[in-house]
Amino acid sequence: MESQDVQISKxxxxxxxxxxxMIALPEGRGLKAEALARYHEVPTAYMAKQxxxxSKAGIVQSSRGAHGGYRLAKAATDITLWDITAAIEGHGPAFRCTEIRQNGPCGLKKTDCRKPCQIASAFAVAERAFRDSLKTVTxxxxxxxxxxxxxxEHLSDVGHWLESETMPLSEKT
Structure with missing residues (x-):
């Protein structure tokens, strides 16, 4: 059987x-998706999607037009890694039990499956711990x-790059 890594999406x-x-952005200034994509050397369309x-989750705010861009919509202390993960991957559980214990020649009857199976329960506990851990990191x-x-020197380089790439945001959202 071929193994597959379970991983959080890029x-x-x-x-x-x-x-x-975006923490380092001066007040009233933003970065275009293209600039962020260029900085990280990732595809612009995919960065824009993220x-x-x-934006839809209220983590960043966006402005359109020539003076458009993105900036944080709230304080960096109020944004957790769970907020970002949920915005990108959704709030649903990573593990979804399909009740295969009811399948096969010795499958259980539905009436015998009133409680979650031990495997689903173990995954639920692990997922809660994972989410709780991400909620502690802002x-x-x-x-x-x-x-x-x-x-x-690196921080200085980043500061100069931000200075050259940020732009005043328009009022249009």
Whole structure:
């Protein structure tokens, strides 16, 4: 049997990086999806899709037009990794029990399956722990770690890049 890795989508990674970068934006300024995609060397259309999902979830705000772009819609301390994950991948459970214990020659009757199976229960406990863990990490925490673990020259380069790429946002949303 071929093994498959279970993984969070690239979209969650890209959205989290974009959100952390937006912490450094000056008031009233934003970044275009194209600039964020270029910075991270990812496809613009795919970055735009992730930013639209963040916008729909109220994590970022967007402005359209020549002076359009994205910026955080609320404080970085109020945005968790779970918020970003849920915005990109949805709120539904990662594991969905299909009740295969009712299949096959010795399958249980539906009436014998009033309680969730032990496998579904174990996955539910693990998923709750995973979500609870992501809810404890804010993008402000991540931003502080980036600053703490980066060389001053790199932070200066990022600052100069942001200065050249940010633009005043229009009032149109």
């Amino acid at each position: 979209g969650v990674e890209w959205a989290a990086h974009a959100a952390v970068m 930013l639209q999902a963040l 993008i402000a925490d991540l931003g502080a770690q980036v600053v703490q673990n980066s060389r001053p």
